[in-house]
Amino acid sequence: MTRWIDNAVFWHLYPLGFVGAAQHAETGLRHRLAHIVDWLDYAVALGASGLLLGPIFASSTHGYDTIDHFRIDPRLGDGGDFDQLITEAQRCGLRVVLDGVFNHVGRDFPLLRAALESGPTSVEAGWFRWLGGADSAGEPDYATFEGHHALVALNHESPDVIAYVTRVMNHWLDRGASGWRLDAAYAVPRPFWKTVLSDVRRNHPDAYIFGEVIHGDYKGIVADTGVDAVTQYELWKAIWSAINDGNLFELQWALDRHNGFLEHFQPLTFVGNHDVTRLASRLTDERHLAHALALLLTIGGTPTIYAGDEQAFRGIKENRAGGDDAVRPAFPSTPEGLAPFGWSTYRLHQQLIGLRRRHPWLFKARSRKIHLTKREAVWAMEADDNSLLVALNLSDGDAILSAPGGGDVLAGAAEVRTTFPGRATSVRLPSHGWAVLAASRRN
Known part of the structure; x- marks a missing residue:
């Protein structure tokens, strides 16, 4: 386990939404990563020690349908913009952790297009998993991520895929990133991660790497894959649910489970992220936002604050196309453009993050x-x-x-x-x- 992470508090951004990028790939280049640079002092004043960025690589729409893992999404900028963000973040004392989408790629991923043209026996086809049939248009059926036709599952047994993901992770760590979030880590065979991460850690032993895991064997996944941690969705759910229902016994059950996880790894903890309804919208009594935050920032683990939660932003996640938009809004060009109502919540975050930073042992409490x-x-x-x-x-x-x-x-x-x-x-x-x-x- 890397040591710099022990006292980390992340400010979590969904960049495409944060900078107000178009929802679909644009022609031309937009240098919007500079917009994030303008918020670094705000993150430092909040008490954050790192940025956890959502997807920033070239994609067709929302960032999770990747086209090219070696290229910054033109809606955000280019490699120079990334280097500038890293330089400015380091100047502020902020680590940067990236979002790696390695379970699947988008329909416009060049090797998929080549495989569809050449057929499932082609060299390119070995990167993907074919189901043996054809869809209504006569196109060969391929495995997807949870039934989403536009998210094409990679073949994680392919040596080419193993080598590719390893190269991607090392490349951006070489460029100054400090770690990776592994999107949909639960959907990828554990031996794949073990092989890839063993190589990555030989080159970058201090890199922090955690997996997105919603439910399942948290301890086993950490042990079998080599990740430092997984996302603690059990605790996330228990905090808001127990508070809303007035049933702290539910929270106690989750805390007992959490204590067990802490014997083996330091979970990534949160009360909000880019995939769920905002805490301020989820809680039925706004007075209890402070209760949830007090728990997050005194419980063992690595806490993350989803950008906007520190200003009591509201937003409801809906299970439909575009249903994430409300929790992934554009931010003003600078913090001065924020509405006045949220600053009391910001100060509460500052107080409790400051308390955690003054008691650094809390990461293992x-x-x-x-x-x-x-x-x-x-x-x-x-x-x-x-x-x-x-x-x-x-x-x-x-x-x-x-x-x-x-x-x-x-x-x-x-x-x-x-x-x-x-x-x-x-x-x-x-x-x-x-x-x-x-x-x-x-x-």
Whole structure:
């Protein structure tokens, strides 16, 4: 496991949406990556230490139907624009992690076009998986990503595909990227990743590489593939669902599972991304946004903030063509163009990210239940000899909760009750309140 990642907090961007690019490939070149450069100081002020970028390589539409993994999407710019982004990010102390779409390619991928013209026995056809039939137009059937005809699955047993993906990953790491998100990693055979990543790590031992995994054997996938981590969708769902339903027992189940994962790897944690409904839209009570954020930034793992969530952006993901548009909007040219309503949420993010940065051991913290009912909870977040207490109240009345060893209120609002100087026995939270408290290790 690479060490720089231990204290990382990522600001996650979907570049094509962020810069307001056209939804389909354009003629000509647009140098829009410079738009992201204009937001780097904003990311640093937020507290981020890295940028997690969505797809930036040449594609036909949304970036996940790649045409050329060695070329920046002309809607975003060219190689010079990428190099400038890396240079400016490094100047700001920000690492850049890229999105690698290696499970499938787009219909306009040149080798697919050649294979369709030459037939499934051609050399080019070996890059893909053919199903033996033909579609209604007489075109040979090929394997796809989850039934999407425009997303053509690669043949991951092909030595040519293995070599190609390895070259792509090494190329952009050589150009200054610090790591990769592996899109749809769960759909790719594990031995493929093991082979590719072994080679990549020989050249770039400090690269951070994580896989998109929605459900399944998180621990097994990490062990079998060589990725550093996977996306923690179990925890994402439990945070908003437990808060909305007033059922913190659901969250406790997920936290217990999360503790188990932390014994083996450091999951990538989040409460929003480019594929899901915005947190501010998902929560039924806007007062609870702070509760979700307090959890994200005190739980072990590598937290990511999806761009716009720190401004309480709203957006609902819909299961239809174009259904992601609401959660992938264009941003103004500079932060000064943001609406005024979101800055209080930005400051809350700054406060809690700052708290995490001041307690760098939190990346490996396990949660320990101290008090739990459906709507009230206190957890100790612990690692080595360090501890913080996180207290939540989802009820309509004040709550007095057990908080042994608690000290000063570091974030949120609470009345700490003590029997000894500086040693809490309980904490009083207001209706729908929350707090993070300093604490001594187990008591």
